Amino acid sequence: MSETCSCCNSDLTLLDETLAHYAAVPGSLITVLQKAQGIYGYLPADVLRHIAEQMNIPVAKVFGVATFYTQFRFAPVGKYLIMLCQGTACHVNGSLLLEKTIFETLGIKDGETTADGLFTLKNVACLGCCSLSPVMMINDETYGSLTPQKVRDILARLTEEAKKEEMSE
């Protein structure tokens, strides 16, 4: 975990409010981790240690809980987080082919981020939009009834948009 985390100098004060509210509430570790991920975008190792200390929970338990649930990440994600649905309906309608398409287009597999930091791919269990399968969600937008070509088009458009944004900055 620590290899992927080069930043052990997170601003821990950002968590003060959350910890003030939850530190003494029994059973609230998962909620605190969710809030922390909301603040930092992922769970840096020093943040986990800080949470353990403040909540008086062994560090091992905090890491144990954080690594148990798929929602938690231990490395920063790209500008665009691709959540590719691998539910049953999507599987039947060709989600494996989409995963392959993403790999061929961006060179990333499940859990990886592109070198330019633009895209992260995450396979997820059912997103619950089965009637639009196969489906992927990029940041907050859901794309349904996908084909490899549609995926390539969407990725190309987002790359283009990111480039434009960078130019204008």
Next chain:
Amino acid sequence: MKTVKVGQGSCGISAGASAVFSALQKLIAEQNLDASLSVTGCIGMCYLEPIVDIYDEDGSLLRLVHVSEGDAPNIAAYLQTGDKASVEKLEVSEDDKQFLAKQTRIALRGCGVINPEEIDDYRANGGYASLKKVLETMTPEQVIDEIKTAGLAGRGGAGFPTWFKWNAARQSPGEEKYLICNADEGDPGAFMDRAVIESNPHNLIEGMLIGAYAIGAKECVVYVRAEYPLAILRLERAIKQATEQGIIGENIMGTGFSCSFRIKAGAGAFVCGEETALIESLEGSRGMPRLKPPFPAQSGYWHKPSNINNVETFANVAWIIENGGEAFAALGTPDSKGTKVFAITGKVRRGGLVEIPMGKTLRDVIFDIGGGMRTDKAFKGVQLGGPSGGCIPESLIDTEIDYKKLGATGAIMGSGGMVTMDESTCMVGMARFFLDFTAKESCGKCTHCRVGTKRLLEILDRICKGEGKPGDIELLEDICAEIKAGALCGLGQTAPNPVLTTIRYFRDEYEAHINEKRCPAGECIDLIQYSINADKCKGCSLCSKKCPVQAISGEIKKPFVIDPAKCIKCGNCMDVCRFGAVEKR
């Protein structure tokens, strides 16, 4: 004045309902139209989203389907003039109307009709009357009796009698008790719980409060999947409104009964659908199942008596109180009472939510309501009950929907995910898919499940790659039996079901993979090969242009050739060829 309702469940929004809503909102304001616009949830006709319902003053309904933002001006014109001509092409077909007409809605009642964001709309439709009746006129024992008469059984998968759990929790000594709702809908392919919370959250709250009164709980907790942000948002709002109106909190409706209510967002672990794992997760730990007994009814959340039911189970409660247990029991079969909601997806023509009385057949759901396959390929089977369930073949399509009868096929009723498959779906691949899922989701507590699912997956992987060996089928069966016997919780005990049912009903496919290195469905990438039929190829070069890896070459107007060494088997060439010249073997 006309009432316009735009269906905005998660599927509707993904299909573009929010944009339609905004466009209509703008036009109604700009043109000062005599119409009220409101949000509603999911009607369950997911395949027709986005859907716009327009109610006349007399209550008659005009349902428009596949509406896009660009249709808004036409809808505005209709609202202005009342002339249907401008929206005629959007009107739902008579055929599609049957999708709803053939259903019996109890758990889903109100979904797609009422506004999920307004408690007053729920109350105007009779909401919270059952709670009032319970609190003012019934004892907890009478409530439990009514549920017993109804024969309501757990809709999350196990089918355990609800009254029995409630009664056990009621009988357990102790002042502090908890009522918990399992909304950690993890079965891939099932989304009825999401739909209920997004579309009619107060129905869930009412059912839970009645349950809390029955068992003597003072706190209700809903454990929702974090992947359902809209459901969480709507439930939060509903809890706030109910609290403001004195339906949640101290001295509810002036009856002296008090109960608090809160949401806990899950963090993504399929095993947390198991009730003791869910309790561990609620307590902030890794979601690993506990040994039973003691059952949660004796020692659950914080080791206090707790009762856990699924969303759909609670969604039936208010109806049962209102209409009586006997009315509910009148529906269904001797063994399974009432209705069940199914999420029907996959290759079916009309995908969505279907609620029908128990005792109907799978054929009724898939063909009569679902309209059969939308592809030109034949129906092959249906996967029921997600990763814990099994694949039922075409030959058993007339099986009645009933806990016992479905169980006899090797599948389970489960939470109601119904994924339909046609001839292009490989059943070995399907078993591999589910084992990939359970191997990842196994919590690791029991060796047989942790290691066994991994071994099953490795063997299935090998078979799909054409490296299967004689004896593999027997080895799979042997490991399956070990896992069933050696796992503590439902996840492990049922994880072998997809493998066992596919072997039982589709053994020939396993044999073709193992003995002939052939995938009859043409899905296993390592066992298929694309080629161009020289007689049919016109040499248009389209496939070569669309090939992402330049594996196709040739001269214009002469047959093209695929280089198998370069081909990645993406199937693009087959999709784009207009002459059917690309063949898959």
